Amino acid sequence: MSEEILINVTPRETRVAIVENGMLQEVHVERATKRGYVGNVYKGRVQRVMPGMQAVFVEIGLERAAFLHASDIVRPSLPPTDAPEGGKQNGHGPVPPISELVHEGQEIVVQVVKDPIGSKGARLSTHLSIPSRYLVLLPHSRTLGVSVRIEEEAERQRLKDVITPLIGDNHLGYIVRTNAEGQSEESLAFDVTYLGKVWRVVQENIAKAKVGERVYEELSLPLRSLRDSLNDGIEKVRVDSRETYEKTVKFVQKFMPVLSDRVEHYSGERPIFDLYGVEDEIQRALRKEVPLKSGGYLIVDQTEAMTTVDVNTGGYLGSRNLEETVYRTNLEAAQAAARQLRLRNLGGIVIIDFIDMVDDEHKRQVIRMLEKGLARDHAKTTVYPMSALGLVEMTRKRTTESLERQLCEPCPSCSGRGTLKTAETVIYEIFREITRAVRQFNAQKLLVMASPKVVGRILEEESAAVAELEEFIAKSIRFQAEEHYSQEQFDVVLL
Known part of the structure; x- marks a missing residue:
């Protein structure tokens, strides 16, 4: 490849x-x-404790206070034990009440694990991790874990055997990254030394930093x-x-x-x-519709709660029978959906609505194709079995805004709804507003300012309705087209 x-x-x-x-x-x-904040370490101060949410808001110098959950707080009183690779390094057992872990006004060293997204502040953790080329340093742990993506047991054991004497008894934890597969002892020793130097500098920065100051910055x-x-x-x-x-x-x-x-x-x-x-590919990634080579297409819709991917056969008629046509379309769609999630950086809950299939083996093959497409994705993904309705639920870890949210903003005309009121709907709103205004205020004449499309329709197709309205309110109405008005925007002025 x-x-x-x-x-x-x-x-x-x-x-x-x-x-x-x-x-x-x-x-x-x-x-x-x-610039994103993920990976940066700050000295913060607990601003507000929320026992009902088992969380606190922490001031770290950003525009909005950041969020720290009790499960993301290091509990040093527990004895160090091995943890699942890549998971949290301590804190086994039930999480104690948040008020027992931190208190308001307390200074705390935290790392950003998720950028501010939408209206939400950054997500924090006190489980610090500092990555290098082949390793991740875990200062508050003594775990030595190996990435689950290194599957060969002999290689996993070799890496552990190489790194264990390198780290000695420095009381720090490490995770061996996927990149370390096949690397020499010399390369791994370099990373251990590098991370040791970085951690010493971070400790010095923590000692002299004030609240809200960054003590470690992720690479550009x-x-x-x-x-x-x-x-x-x-x-x-x-x-x-x-x-x-x-x-x-x-x-x-x-x-x-x-x-x-x-x-x-x-x-x-x-x-x-x-x-x-x-x-050109970036421009295409900002559209809802994704064409497939077979003639089918995907509709990708990102909402606040989840992302949905709808699969359609479109113009693909197939060559054998309906089940075979649906199966071929779904196979291609599974591959395309995996690529689109990675390309658009879509995270959180994802629902893929495949076309209904009868054959259970076809369903399994489609899921396998989806998992194969996601195999090269750096973000952690979890795919669940297909439901009776042909829906596949999956999750993809989200740490930064999606491509669309980074490059686009909500439409000022529809406020992000994706639809506009029709000209006819706006006209009847104008008529109601005129009636309301006349009952409240005294005026001889009225001026209505609206978009050219709305005014044009009023004068051409609704002239009889305007005449009836003028007779009903016993006042004359003048209409003025405003080029800069959106289709939904209008003003009724009393003269």
């Missing part, structure tokens, strides 16, 4: 695209005015992408900024020297994203 990382840098925005076999799979955006988007994604499977990393290219080369030479020859500066005249068709 051919895989490349493209890094596009402009003065106020950086974008990273991951392209597999010429097809865009992931795109990440970071703007100077809106280009370096973060290379740390998490650059491996033997990546053929090229192309960077279109000389300055960022030099930074990435230094980073790669320091952490992944054997891959440093894969980073190159792109100096072509055409924008790098245009060259690979990434810009």
Whole structure:
């Protein structure tokens, strides 16, 4: 499989695209005015304790207070024990009341695990974790875990055998990342040393920091992408900024020297994203409808509660029978849905409404295709069995806003509803408002200002109704078209 990382840098925005076999799979955006907070560590102060929610709001210097749940608070009084790989490192057993863990006004060191999304503040944890290329340091744990994505038992044991003497008795926990598979002792030893230095600096920063100050900052988007994604499977990393290219080369030479020859500066005249068709793919990823090669299509709808994906056969008629047509469409849809979730960075609860199938084996094959498509997704996903209605429930871990929420805003005309009142509906609202105004206030004449479409319809198709209304209220009404008014907007002025 051919895989490349493209890094596009402009003065106020950086974008990273991951392209597999010429097809865009992931795109990440970071703007100077809106850098994400995930991974950053702050010294905060407990602002408000909410016993009913088993949570507290913490002031960390952001626009909104951040949220910390009792289950995300380290409980050092418990003896250190091994934890499930990648899970919380202590806190086994029932969670004590929040008031026993923290109190109002208490200073606390926290890490952002989820960016502010919509109207919600950032989500916090006191289970700090600092990632490097091959390891994740867990300062409040003594666990040594190995990523579940490293499946071969012999390799898992080798990694544990290599790392155990390296960490000695430094009383810190580590998780071995998927990237560590097949790596040498030297590479892993470098990471252990690096993380030790970083943690010492963080401890020094904590000691002198004031409330609301950041004590550890996650890497910038280009370096973060290379740390998490650059491996033997990546053929090229192309960077279109000389300055960022030099930074990435230094980073790669320091952490992944054997891959440093894969980073190159792109100096072509055409924008790098245009060259690979990434810009067009981003535009398509902002649409609801996703066409399938067979003629079918998906409808992707993101709401506050969940994301729904509806599968339709469209113009695909198949060649055998209805069941075979539905099965082929669902197989293609499963693959396309997995890609769209990753590309659009959709998280939380996802419901995929496949076309109804009768054959149980067909249902299993569709689920397998979906899971196969999600296998390369860096975000944690969980897929549940298909329901009797042909619905597949799944979850995808969400830490940042979706692509649509990053690049778009609600429509000012419909306020994000996706629909507008018809001109006819607005006209009857105007008529009601006129009647209401005349009963409340004295006026000889009335002026109605509305959008050109609404005014045009009133004068052409509703002229008889206007004449009746003028006779009923015994006053004349004048209509004025306003170009800048939306279809739902109008004003009734008494003259």
